[in-house]
Amino acid sequence: EKYYSVRMRAAKNGSHEQGGKHISGGEILSTFSDMRHAVNALLEKGLTHSRGKPDFMQIQFEAIDEPIKRVKPLQIESNEVESVEIGQALSWRLLEKAGIQEQIIEKAYKHMTECSGIRGALLIDVHSGERMDDRKEKGVRVSRMDWLNTNFEKWADYYNNPKNLRVKEALVLATKVSEHPATVAELCWSDDPEYITGYVASKKLGYQRITKLKEYGDERGCRIFFVDCLEDLKEYIHYLEKETILVQW
Ligand code: PML
Structure with a gap:
């Protein structure tokens, strides 16, 4: 069956291009017959975000011509922690468990604080700790993924x-990202000031x-992909942005 990528983005004080503030975004993979439902769900999402009332919104759909890959969701586990310090320490331990050296994690954090306000992900080389993408404050935005509600x-x-x-x-994104063999791990927390839960994810x-x-x-969010063996950065970014993944349990 043919699928469409339906996308929404909303901003306040002008569009994103005009320097407005990002309020909300989203994507649904939909069949043609479900299109009204998909557009409505995205409209609703953009209208009712805790970050405020948008004065700019765009909803668009686009047919997906490439094959769609189906992937099982990552196993999910919740770690209750008492404080941010303990939570951060746990995130470091998990990243180390995924095979990333401490000094690389430290470097990644430096890159992150230097580019605060970044909306997409930072790609960090696990060997050097250097940033690999050249997307500046935009970062890399993972797209073309969904999980049918039923x-x-x-x-x-x-x-x-x-x-x-x-x-x-978040789980759909983490599942897609971890599915690529070059991804070692991901670290993420929200830029929503009301939401303080984050995660570390990897295939393992x-x-x-x-x-x-x-x-x-705190309005600063974070999304870092630790990446290994990258012969072809273009191919990796293409996978994240363009290849279609449907999560299926
Ligand atoms: C969760 O509670 O598992 C989601 C954590 C990450 C949320 C990222 C976001 O809001 O953009």
């Missing part, structure tokens, strides 16, 4: 996992949620 809800019911959209979207570790990775009120 299948997602079955999975959530079965494991008694959280059913909210934020977790679903699964999706390890950590309940406190930053303080409330």
